[in-house]
Amino acid sequence: MEPGMVDLERQPVVEVEIGSLSVEGSPRSTGEDPDHVAALLGVDVTLPPILVHRATMRVIDGRHRLRAALLLGRTVIEARFFDGDEAEAFVLAVRVNVAHGLPLALADRKHAAERIVASHPHWSDRMIASVSGISAGTVAELRARSGDSGREESRVGRDGRVRPVTGAERRRRAGEIIRANPDYSLRQIAREAGISPETARDVKNRLLRGEDPVPARRGGSAVRDEAVAPPRPPVETVGPPAGRTPGRDWTAVVERLKADPSLRFSEKGRDLLRLLALHTATADAWDDLIDSVPVHCGPVVAYLAGDFARLWTDLATGVELNIPETG
Structure with missing residues (x-):
C-alpha cells in the first residue's frame, strides 16, 4: 500500500500531551488561519483526532484543531499516530490537507509537489498530481526544472502499476x-x-x-x-455529437444509450447512465454551477473537477481498449 493510503481510521485514538507536539515541516507555509481557528472554537461537537507522526511528534493533520485546543486551555489532545518515515509523513500531510479541511494554497501545493518529486522520483507525474492537488503537467514542469526528468526508466502510477517513462x-x-x-x-x-x-x-x-x-x-x-x-470510430453508429460545448446534443445521445437493454437492465449499466446523465446540462447551467461555488471552496472544487475529469479519461481509454478490433 502506498504511503498515505493506510487506513488511518483503524489506528487507536490516544491522548497526547500538547507540549510534546511540533508543527514544523508543515506543507502549510502561512501558519494557522485565525478565522478557521475561530470557526473551530465555535463548533459545538467533538472535533476529530489530529494525526501525528510518531517518530518526530510532528502534526501531520490538525494544526488548527491543535491551536483551538490551546486557546481553550487544554493540555492534552486526542490523536492518532502514523508510523512511516518522514518522507511518507509529508506525503500524507499533503494528501489530507488537499482533500479536506482548509485547502492548501496553490503555492504550497506546488512546493509540496517539488518535495515529493525529490523524495519519490519513481512516482508518476499523475500520481504526484493526485497527492498534491495540481495538474500532472505542472508536476512535469517542476520535475524538469529540478533536473530529475528522465532519470527514472519507469515510474509507479496511481493504480500501483509500474510503467516505462x-x-x-x-x-x-x-x-x-x-x-x-x-x-x-x-x-x-x-x-x-x-x-x-x-x-x-x-x-x-x-x-x-x-x-x-x-x-x-x-x-x-x-x-x-x-x-x-x-480517438477511433465506435463499432456502433451511436456516435458523439459534433462540438464539445457542455450540454450540446448530449441529451439525445444519452437517451439513445438509455434505450439499450444491455445498459438499462444491468446494475452497472444503470450506474453508468446516471453518471452520463449528470453531464447533459446546458452551457448556461454549467455557468450557473461555476458561479455557485464559494471562493473559499474554489481550490477544492477545481481540484476535484480536474481529478474526476482524469477519471473520465481513464474510463474512455479503458472502453477504447475493449472495443473489438475490425480488419
Missing part, C-alpha cells in the same frame, strides 16, 4: 510481448504494454517489416508519449 520504452515492451506472444490481439498487446491499440498495430507492422519498433527520431526530438489511445 517514455513512449520508446513502451514500444520496445510491446515488441517483446509480440515476439513472445505472436497470437496476442492488438488489444492484449496494448493493455500489457501501456500503449494504444493503434500504436500496438504500428509496432506489429514494423516488426513484420523487420524494422525497429521505435520510429527514428526526427530533428533530434524524442518519441512522443503514446500511452493514451487516439
Whole structure:
C-alpha cells in the first residue's frame, strides 16, 4: 500500500500531551488561519483526532484543531499516530490537507509537489498530481526544472502499476510481448504494454517489416508519449455529437444509450447512465454551477473537477481498449 493510503481510521485514538507536539515541516507555509481557528472554537461537537507522526511528534493533520485546543486551555489532545518515515509523513500531510479541511494554497501545493518529486522520483507525474492537488503537467514542469526528468526508466502510477517513462520504452515492451506472444490481439498487446491499440498495430507492422519498433527520431526530438489511445470510430453508429460545448446534443445521445437493454437492465449499466446523465446540462447551467461555488471552496472544487475529469479519461481509454478490433 502506498504511503498515505493506510487506513488511518483503524489506528487507536490516544491522548497526547500538547507540549510534546511540533508543527514544523508543515506543507502549510502561512501558519494557522485565525478565522478557521475561530470557526473551530465555535463548533459545538467533538472535533476529530489530529494525526501525528510518531517518530518526530510532528502534526501531520490538525494544526488548527491543535491551536483551538490551546486557546481553550487544554493540555492534552486526542490523536492518532502514523508510523512511516518522514518522507511518507509529508506525503500524507499533503494528501489530507488537499482533500479536506482548509485547502492548501496553490503555492504550497506546488512546493509540496517539488518535495515529493525529490523524495519519490519513481512516482508518476499523475500520481504526484493526485497527492498534491495540481495538474500532472505542472508536476512535469517542476520535475524538469529540478533536473530529475528522465532519470527514472519507469515510474509507479496511481493504480500501483509500474510503467516505462517514455513512449520508446513502451514500444520496445510491446515488441517483446509480440515476439513472445505472436497470437496476442492488438488489444492484449496494448493493455500489457501501456500503449494504444493503434500504436500496438504500428509496432506489429514494423516488426513484420523487420524494422525497429521505435520510429527514428526526427530533428533530434524524442518519441512522443503514446500511452493514451487516439480517438477511433465506435463499432456502433451511436456516435458523439459534433462540438464539445457542455450540454450540446448530449441529451439525445444519452437517451439513445438509455434505450439499450444491455445498459438499462444491468446494475452497472444503470450506474453508468446516471453518471452520463449528470453531464447533459446546458452551457448556461454549467455557468450557473461555476458561479455557485464559494471562493473559499474554489481550490477544492477545481481540484476535484480536474481529478474526476482524469477519471473520465481513464474510463474512455479503458472502453477504447475493449472495443473489438475490425480488419
